[in-house]
Amino acid sequence: MTAVVSVFSASPDGGRGLARDMAVRWALIEAGVAHDLRTLSFAELKTQAHKARQPFGQIPTYEADGLTLFESGAIVLHIAETHGLLPQDYAARARAIVWMFAAVSTLEPVIVEREVAVLLECDRPWTPERLPLIAARLRARLADLADALGDRPWLEAGFSAADIMMVCALRRPAAVLLLPEFPAVAAYVAxxxxxPAFMQAFADQKARWQADQARRA
Amino acid sequence: MTAVVSVFSASPDGGRGLARDMAVRWALIEAGVAHDLRTLSFAELKTQAHKARQPFGQIPTYEADGLTLFESGAIVLHIAETHGLLPQDYAARARAIVWMFAAVSTLEPVIVEREVAVLLECDRPWTPERLPLIAARLRARLADLADALGDRPWLEAGFSAADIMMVCALRRPAAVLLLPEFPAVAAYVAxxxxxPAFMQAFADQKARWQADQARRA
Known part of the structure; x- marks a missing residue:
């Protein structure tokens, strides 16, 4: 059975692979699971049909094996549990799940805070003064992450779903701006x-975005 | 073997049960697991000894069975997996984990955004104007949550770890302010x-906070 993943029909990121389906499609390619896409316009996201799948009217969703799931972290964890993207060792597996939660709950909110300021409050007079405050908060998190990573190539006992979630958070623009200050973290993202699975997932969404642009032109 | 949970020696919430160890201790009491506390001052949180347990210098941590875990969501998921706080049905279990991620990744960041504004940017001239913008974003999330909850008592197939994580997010002040507009969500939190397990977890931290206050007086 082929999984189905909901994605934006025209992602606002301009084909940079920043929409939250990226982690899900990357995980599926790492796991070798075939999947189809359901492309949704912004209007379609807010319909009852989609909210029955995703109560907050967002992407991604994941349908397979009679399941309908949302939240990229939960979907990637489900794929990881069923397709071997977590360490086999008991303690390392539990620690990898810790890092998945750290990605979405400790790193990403501070990163998204800057996106909210830039996108939703861009016309407000206070935003230029707030950006350095947000950057300072994010810098503290990145410094701690750099210390925790040390000189290991991946967060926990080999590449895992933890790295998929963490790297997808760190690829967002607010983090990318600061990565030059944290060379070990920048090298980790690179x-x-x-x-190959990341490159395939990235190329897929870029080709889709370019095709959509060509259709509109 | 008794679990050990790291908590604030003097929580800044004044005994209101808002620190992130609340979810962990609540889950342990629901599961009937004995636990001890490691109380930490703010200075102790930032030591290398604690950062070896929690790279971001925060509470809670959880130690048991040779594991050292952090991130309240990951700890509660671990307790839930090992002590039956998730639905047994395959699909319901996966959906409960979805709601755990929704709590920490979709609801809580918008709730914490207001806390950051009130606590870290309270002296900034823009904060009074920003609060209604943040409230509008949170209101949209709470409306979607109310629709998803409908008239069910719990998020997924009986009380589960999903409800522990969601209720702990919804008990934070920014959400409590808006709950009167969403009676089904307010009733869910109540x-x-x-x-009994919540009341015990709440009473434990309140007694600890009061004892600490008496010691300082």
Whole structure:
């Protein structure tokens, strides 16, 4: 049975692979699971039909084996549990799940805070003054992450779903701006982006975005 | 073997049970697992000894069975997997984990955004104008949550770890301010707070906070 993943029909990221389906499609390619896409316009996201799949009217969703799931972290964890993207060792597996939660709950909110400021409050007079405050908060998190990573190539006992979630958070623009200050973290992201499965997942969404642009032109 | 949970020696919440160890201790009491506490001052949180347990210098951590875990969501998921706080049905179990991620990744960041504004940017001239913008974003999330909950007592097939994580997010002040507009969500939180395990977890931290205050007086 082929999985179905909901994605934006025209992602607002301009084909940079920043929409939250990226982690799900990357995980599926790492796991060798075939999948189809359901492309949705912004209007379709807010319909009852889609909210029955995703109560907050967002992407991605994941349908397979009679399941309908949302939340990229939960979907990637489900794929990881069923297709071997977590360490086999008991303690390392539990720690990898810790890092999945750290990605979406400790790193990503501070990263998204800057996106909210830039996108939703861009016309507000306070935003230029707030950006350095947000950057300082994010810098503290990245420094701690760099210390925790040390000189290991991946967060926990080999590449795992933890790295998929963490790298997808770190690829967002607010983090990318600061990565030059944290060379070990920058190298970690680059190492992940060089994986064939990442490159395939990235190329897929870029081709889709370009085709959509060509259709509109 | 007794689990050990790291908590604040003096929580800044004044005994209101808002620190992130609340979800972990609540889950342990629901599961009937004995636990001890390691109380940490703010200075102790930032030591190398604690950062070896929690790279971001936060609470809670959880130690048991040779594991050292952090991130309240990951700890509660681990307790839930090992002590039956997830639905047994395959699809319902996966959906409960979805709701755990939704709590920490979709609801809580918008709730915490208001806390950051009130606590870290309270002296900034823009904060009074920003609060209604943040409230509008949170209101949209709460409306979607109310629709998803409908008239069910719990998020997924009986009380589960999903409700522990969601209710702990919804008990934070920014959400509590808006709950009167969403009676089904308010009733859901009240239903959870009436559980004996919640009441025990709440009373434990309140007694600890009061004892600490008396010691300082």
């Amino acid at each position: 190492r992940a982006e060089a994986r | 239903r959870a707070e009436a559980r």
